[in-house]
């Protein structure tokens with residue numbers, strides 16, 4: 318009972334607030350996690366609900382909007398049309414590729430801050446990965462023939478415009494229950510992706526790229542720490558080559574800048590602000606907001622994500638904390654505290670999909686958060702995307718009714 322009551326209480330608060338801004342991850346939140354990203358599905362009712370929130374809603378994802386693997390293709394499939402989403406402006410508005418690719422509802426895309434040379438290098442990354450992929454897979458799974466390797470390569474190497482990715486799900490199925498094999502896949506491909514970064518440096522792109530590992534165990538010396546597979550947790554499933562500065566917390570600054578510009582006519586960080594202009598640390602980001610944003614212009618921000626990790630270090634009292642949604646959720650939480658606004662942090666449990674993850678139903682927040690974690694969730698959707706979507710649709714309908722009448 319208490320569980321349902323808190324969901325309704327926060328929903329009600331959001332319906333009647335003056336200005337709200339929902340910043341929401343996509344995969345695992347409104348789309349259930351699947352092993353093959355090409356089979357992802359999105360409920361059409363959700364798409365209309367997101368649209369009805371208008372300027373109060375943005376997505377913030379590390380996937381991409383455009384291309385054969387993009388979320389836009391899922392929307393077209395869901396609405397059974399490749400013309401309607403553009404005509405009725407039903408594409409999801411917001412940032413993709415971890416903060417690089419911005420899209421309006423009509424599907425118009427911009428990516429300020431990325432150089433031509435970087436784009437060119439990104440476009441050849443899949444072809445650089447391919448021969449290395451064959452070598453690694455042959456050494457870990459010597460029984461595979463070339464035809465099988467080709468099949469897995471097509472599933473594992475994602476040719477995306479801003480974030481070429483290697484995904485392990487298809488290879489993990491070969492290892493089945495053997496988590497040592499899964500670990501070997503993770504370690505070998507991380508090393509391989511490092512080699513690609515060296516190749517970029519040799520081409521004169523010294524400070525251009527970094528590896529984004531999902532899920533990860535936080536950062537050490539400016540590198541994300543891979544989460545190796547264990548018996549009960551599959552660990553990291555993706556490594557993306559990203560443009561430096563493409564992190565979700567910088568995305569929050571970009572979206573906040575846009576939101577306030579629409580509301581007040583003035584962009585607090587300047588109208589050309591992009592992810593490359595964002596300061597690096599959370600502290601500097603907070604300071605930038607405090608310096609540039611008037612308290613009255615700050616909305617109540619709702620951050621929604623599903624990828625947050627916390628792992629107790631063996632034999633120590635400390636924890637390794639990470640996950641690709643952690644930094645942006647933490648940023649939103651601290652920002653609320655500093656501005657005296659009760660921002661809301663929402664966690665959606667994506668473990669019910671096809672990808673093994675820690676489950677809040679089985680073991681509460683173990684593997685996700687811990688008692689010493691500064692990040693606190695205001696709401697947890699234990700039943701995953703399905704439960705979140707129905708709560709979200711109700712929120713969007715009631716919110717738009719309230720705005721029409723107020």
Ligand SMILES: [Mg+2]
Nearest residue numbers: 342344345623
């Ligand atoms: Mg996600």
